[in-house]
Amino acid sequence: MEVLRDIVSIKRMISEWKKQDLQIGLVPTMGALHEGHLTLVRKAKDLADRTICSIYVNPSQFNNPTDLSNYPRPIEDDLKKLEAAGCDVAFCPVDAEMYAENDKLEITFGHLTEIMEAKYRPGHFSGVAKVVSKLFNIIRPDHAFFGLKDLQQFHIISVLNRALHFDVQLHGIPTVREADGLAMSSRNGRLSFEEKTLAVGFYKALTHGKTCLNDDQTVKQVKRSVKNIVSEFKDLELEYFEIVGANDLKPVTKVHPGDELALCIAGYLGEVRLIDNIQIKSEF
Ligand code: AMP
Secondary structure: OEEEOOHHHHHHHHHHHHHOOOOEEEEEEOOOOOHHHHHHHHHHHHHOOEEEEEEOOOHHHOOOHHHHHHOOOOHHHHHHHHHHHOOOEEEOOOHHHHOOOOOOOOOOOHHHHOOHHHHHOOOHHHHHHHHHHHHHHHHOOOEEEEEHHHHHHHHHHHHHHHHOOOOOEEEEEOOOEOOOOOEOOHHHHHOOHHHHHHHOHHHHHHHHHHHHHHOOOOHHHHHHHHHHHHHOOOOEEEEEEEEEEOOOOOEOOOOOOOOEEEEEEEEEEOOEEEEEEEEEEOOO
């Protein structure tokens, strides 16, 4: 596996691959890789001729400087994992490469930048959209792979891809979980064993929410019930729980049989912020 750190080198490699008509798959990450990320890499390998995984902790998507400085960066470990997964290139740029211009660019996405993650992390998706646009322009991938754990991010990137005519084939990959249901996350590395058994409370609250919806409870009742479940887990602090349409992420106030929905949750365990979601079709 090649490890490339500068844009000129990766562009050179890409243009060689394009000349050979090879299909390129990109997996953008911020490192601290786990099975979730590696599942994306394997999918890329299945679908494309060459797989690039970018590892870049993008400063413009952090609205909290402590979160940025605490973000884990086990780069040597990450490179070993990528090599073992059969990745062709790890692209690990530095800030001076990615943000050579001190740009003031802001990107917004209507209601998608007003709800859930966007509401609690102002500017986050503008930063995500910027870095993904930069990566798409540098790498010009045929396919790009994203986790549905970051559901709102996936929707935003889909809009970006269409609006700016990147013409990348996007693939949303289902959330990879620990055996107890905890969604894998780089941030879980900051949790002790005991804290992980509490963090699973967010997933338990989501599955409880699904049961309540299928029992024909109202959105208001489900929200109250989910809040109660979270409060049963010591130290878990709920930021939001939202029931939204799975296709447009618009919050719903009433559920109809057969509706395709996403139940989305976010909150803190101590200083560690966690998010999760499940997608359901209401069955009542
Ligand atoms: P991150 O490094 O957290 O920015 O994540 C990089 C990519 O991996 C994003 O597209 C995430 O949605 C995806 N990802 C993170 N955790 C998981 C998971 N547990 N299952 C599937 N994909 C994931």
